[in-house]
Amino acid sequence: MNQKQIYVLFFFSAVLILLGSCRKDHEYTPPPQSTEADSTSTGFYLLNEGGWGYNNSTLDYFDVHNGVYTRDVFTKDNPDAVLGLGDTGNDIAVYGSKLYVVMNWSKKVEILDASTGKRVKILTDNTHKAIENARYITFANGFAYLSSYTTSEKGMVLEIDTATLSIKRAVEVGRQPDELEVVGNKLYVANSGGYSQSNLENYVSVVDLNSFTVTKAITVAPNLRRIKKDSKGNLYICPWGTTNKLYVVDTKTDQLSDSINVKVDDFAIKNDTAYVYGADYGTKNHSYSKIDLKTKTVLPGSFITDGTKIEIPYGIAVDPNNGNIYIADARDYVEAGDLFCFDAKGRLKNTIKKTGIIPGHMGFFNRLK
Template sequence: DVGNDIGVYGSKMYVVVNVSNKLEILDVKTAKRIKQIDITNCRYVSFHKGKAYVSAYLGSVGDPNAPNGNITEIDTLTLNVGRKVNVGRQPEEMAIVGEKLYIANSGGYSPPNYERTVSVIDLNTFTEIKRIDVAINLSRLKADKYGDLYVTSRGDYYNIPSKLFVIDTQTDQVKKTFDLAASNIWIDDDIAYIYATEWSYIQQKNTITYSMINVKDETLMSRKFINDGTEAQIKIPYGIIVDPVSKDVYVSDAKDYVTPGTLYCFDSSGKKKWSVVTGDIPAHFAFVY
C-alpha cells in the first residue's frame, strides 16, 4: 500500500492511504484512529479554515481510462464529508492562496496525453473557475508568502525535461520558468528547497540534483542545502521538509524502494546532524509541537 500524504491540523492527524482508497484520521497525541473515510485513489491533503481538502485520482490504479479526478471537502470538526468538485485527470498536490484552491493536474495514467494545467477552485462556491496552462505532467505545488505558487513538471521522461514554474495568483498566469529539474519542493520563509530525481528512459538512469531558490526575488541561489558530501550517500531522495523553528532540513532516501530507507537531518548550513533508519520508502512528514 502507499501512504501518500500526511498532515496535522488541530488535534488530528490525517493520513492519505492511496491504494487502500482511504483517509485515516487519527488523534495526534495517541495515534489512535478516530475515523476512516473512503476516497477512491486519494493522493494529497490540504487544510483551510476548518476544512480538509483531499485530491483523488478516482478510478483504479494505473487505468488510462480513469475518469477525471476530484477534490473532497471534509469538516475537521464533525469529520463529515461535504462538497466535491471535479478537476483534471490524476490531480496531485494542492495549495491555497486567499480563497482559491489550486491543484496540479498530472494526467499521469495516459502518457503521452498528459494534463498540463493547474485547476483553480473558488472555495466559496466550490466550483472550478479556470485552468492555468503550465506544462505537462504537473506534480508538486507549494505557495510562498508573497502570493506566488511554485509548481513542478515531471516532463515526459524522454525528451521533455522536468522544470519548475512560478504562478502569480493575482493574475493566475505563469510569470517565470526555472530551467531546472524539480521532483519535490519545500518553501520555508524566503527559501525554496528543491531536489530532483529525474528519470530518463533514454539513458535508463536517474539524474539527482539539489537546488535552492530565493522566492522573494525569484532567483536561483548558488549554495546548496547539503554541502558536506552526504548527498553521495543518498540514493533516491524521496521527501523533504524544513523545521520552521530550527531551520533544520530533513531529507528522506527511498534507496531501492524495497528495503528500509533513511531519514537525514541537516542544519541550516548544510551539514549533516544525524540520520536514522526508517520503514520502506519514507516520503512524507508532519511536525507535531
C-alpha cells in the same frame, strides 16, 4: 505513492522483488532509536508508504526534543487495528489536534489524535464506501481538501469538514489531480493526467471555495505534480520530470508569470527560500538546489554542503522552527529506507537508518508524552 502506472514503469523490477521480501522485512520492528536531541526543533511523524499492493505502510515518530525515534507508532497506539495502517501511504498532515494520513491503495484517510496517535475515524466516501486513489491533502478555514483520481477519465477534490469529519462537497477537476494549495478563497489543483502518457494534462484547476466550482484553468506544463505557495501567495509548480523548470503562478492574476531553470522532482519552502532536489530516475545523479524566491534566482552550489550522498531522495521537509532540512531516502524501494537530517547550513546532523519501506512524507507536531 506516486502515480501508480508511473511507479510501475520506473520501478517494475523492484516491485517484483517485493514479492519475496516486503512482508518479512516488516515482521520485525526495531526498538526506538536515540539520536541527537535538539530543543529548538519540532517533532514530526514520518509516513513510510510501503510497497504498492503489500499493505505494509507504517507511521513513525521522531521526538526531536529527546532525540528518540520510534518506528511503527500506529501499530503500537492502535493494537486493535488488525490490518495495520494500510496500503500505500501517499500524504500526511497535521491540522488542529488531528493527524490525517492519506492511504492511496487502501482508499481511505486515517484520522488520528495527533497527540496520542490513536485512531479517531477512518474516512471513506459517503456514497461509495471508499475514496478512490486518494492522493494529497491540504487545509483552510476548518476544512480539508483531498485530491482523488476517481477514474482514468476524471479527478475529484473532496471537501471535508474537520469538525464533523465528514465529506461535504465534491468538485470535478482535471484527470489525475495531485498536490493542491489554498490561497485566499481559491483552491489550486495540479492535474497530471499521468494515466495517459500520450495525453497528459497541463493545467492547474482554480476552484472558488464559496461555490466550490472550477472557475479557471491555468496552463502551465504537462504532467503537473507538486504545488506549493510562498509567503506572498505565489505558487510554485513542478511536473513529473517532463521539464527542468519550476513554474510560478501569480495568484492575483491567476496567470503563469515566470519559470525558473532548475532540475526539480520535489521541493520544500521555508520563508522565502525553496529547497529543491532533482532526481534522475535510474541513476544516482541528484542535485540539491536552493532558490531565493524574492529574486527567483537559483543560488550557487548545493544546499547539502558536506558532500553527503543519498541513494534515492524521495521526500523533503524543512523544520519550521530552526530550518533543519530532512530528506527521506527510498534506497532501493524494497528494503527499509533512511532519513537524513541536515542543519540550516547543509551539514549532516544525524541519520536515522531503516525507518520503513519508502519513507517520503513528514508532518511536524510536538506529540505530548
